[in-house]
Amino acid sequence: MPAPLQFHFDFISPYGYFASRRIDAIAQRHGRTVEWHAMLLGVSVLKVMGLKPLMQTPLKGDYLRRDIPRHARRMGLTLGRSLEGGGSHPLAMARAFQWIKHHQPALQGAAAHTIYEAYWAEGRDLSGPASLTTLNWPEGLDGAAIAAAAASEEAATLLREAVAASIAQGVFGSPTVIVDGEPFWGFDRLGDVEAWLAEGGW
Amino acid sequence: MPAPLQFHFDFISPYGYFASRRIDAIAQRHGRTVEWHAMLLGVSVLKVMGLKPLMQTPLKGDYLRRDIPRHARRMGLTLGRSLEGGGSHPLAMARAFQWIKHHQPALQGAAAHTIYEAYWAEGRDLSGPASLTTLNWPEGLDGAAIAAAAASEEAATLLREAVAASIAQGVFGSPTVIVDGEPFWGFDRLGDVEAWLAEGGW
Numbered sequence: 540m541p542a543p544l545q546f547h548f549d550f551i552s553p554y555g556y557f558a559s560r561r562i563d564a565i566a567q568r569h570g571r572t573v574e575w576h577a578m579l580l581g582v583s584v585l586k587v588m589g590l591k592p593l594m595q596t597p598l599k600g601d602y603l604r605r606d607i608p609r610h611a612r613r614m615g616l617t618l619g620r621s622l623e624g625g626g627s628h629p630l631a632m633a634r635a636f637q638w639i640k641h642h643q644p645a646l647q648g649a650a651a652h653t654i655y656e657a658y659w660a661e662g663r664d665l666s667g668p669a670s671l672t673t674l675n676w677p678e679g680l681d682g683a684a685i686a687a688a689a690a691s692e693e694a695a696t697l698l699r700e701a702v703a704a705s706i707a708q709g710v711f712g713s714p715t716v717i718v719d720g721e722p723f724w725g726f727d728r729l730g731d732v733e734a735w736l737a738e739g740g741w
Numbered sequence: 742m743p744a745p746l747q748f749h750f751d752f753i754s755p756y757g758y759f760a761s762r763r764i765d766a767i768a769q770r771h772g773r774t775v776e777w778h779a780m781l782l783g784v785s786v787l788k789v790m791g792l793k794p795l796m797q798t799p800l801k802g803d804y805l806r807r808d809i810p811r812h813a814r815r816m817g818l819t820l821g822r823s824l825e826g827g828g829s830h831p832l833a834m835a836r837a838f839q840w841i842k843h844h845q846p847a848l849q850g851a852a853a854h855t856i857y858e859a860y861w862a863e864g865r866d867l868s869g870p871a872s873l874t875t876l877n878w879p880e881g882l883d884g885a886a887i888a889a890a891a892a893s894e895e896a897a898t899l900l901r902e903a904v905a906a907s908i909a910q911g912v913f914g915s916p917t918v919i920v921d922g923e924p925f926w927g928f929d930r931l932g933d934v935e936a937w938l939a940e941g942g943w
Contacts, residue, residue, distance in 0.1 A: 588799050597913075711804070
């Protein structure tokens with residue numbers, strides 16, 4: 540059985556959201572599964588790389604304000620939230636996700652999709668653990684238990700370890716897909732991921 | 742006659758080099774021509790955006806050291822120079838290019854290819870005007886005249902104006918292709934450029 544595709548993402552990343560809607564089909568076309576890894580751009584970009592938040596970077600922010608809606612249109616998606624501030628802090632979402640992954644690994648993909656859809660399609664405020672209670676969780680997951688877990692020390696530790704592991708592998712942006720040790724950063728590299736899978740590298 | 746593709750690039754950008762080898766064919770497939778614009782990452786990235794040089798950015802630098810040779814392999818190119826420092830300052834190349842473009846616009850593409858090949862394939866040091874004398878210039882261009890022009894105030898002014906115009910259009914990275922006013926940043930977006938041309942937007 541070939542190794543899973545390692546999919547690193549931040550829930551507040553729109554490009555991570557776009558990629559999340561394609562990664563399962565890519566894996567399936569090549570006989571792979573997906574392992575999902577929550578990461579935090581606030582740690583990699585701001586602390587480790589020492590850069591500014593993307594949307595606040597001159598010139599690039601303006602480009603992203605055009606590029607993100609353009610991609611959404613192309614994919615037939617309607618973004619339920621503005622890109623202009625008012626976003627949720629990703630800690631509760633990411634902690635909840637890593638807790639679910641740890642306890643019910645078979646549901647990690649479904650859980651990630653649930654959070655991503657609630658955040659980007661429905662535009663919900665998911666900044667606190669309690670906000671996670673009423674998401675449209677797949678069968679087998681309980682919103683109240685997830686909300687409680689998202690506030691737990693256990694979930695905080697699981698996320699801290701996941702973020703450290705992600706950075707130790709050199710991951711800095713969302714999405715990043717690692718294929719048999721080979722990293723591909725960016726939504727616009729999913730075509731390269733497919734080519735790498737098909738050709739076994741180059 | 743539809744408008745030319747606006748191709749913005751820095752000679753020291755390997756992704757600009759990769760894209761430079763594809764942009765003519767892309768334009769041709771869609772009945773377009775290419776207008777070439779030298780820009781300076783040292784102005785857009787360092788001064789306007791306030792970021793660090795890419796190769797010196799933690800995590801991202803390591804990724805680029807893997808991604809750039811990977812792309813070269815895939816394209817069947819051998820890079821004649823290291824990515825680890827020792828690069829040439831792009832001023833002489835960019836000034837020479839803008840001077841040629843101004844005086845012999847029909848040769849702008851051929852001139853850009855000449856400089857890019859000398860820098861990235863042959864690995865020449867092109868940090869001073871005199872170094873441009875012996876490049877393999879296309880017919881109609883004289884190396885000695887170009888070297889002299891690259892040291893002139895006229896060329897400095899032409900480049901200064903080009904860089905300012907590029908930034909005024911929101912260009913910050915190399916390569917950037919602007920199609921009928923729509924900007925696409927990054928070598929990995931050439932597929933989007935083709936789709937936009939084919940579909941007339943989305």
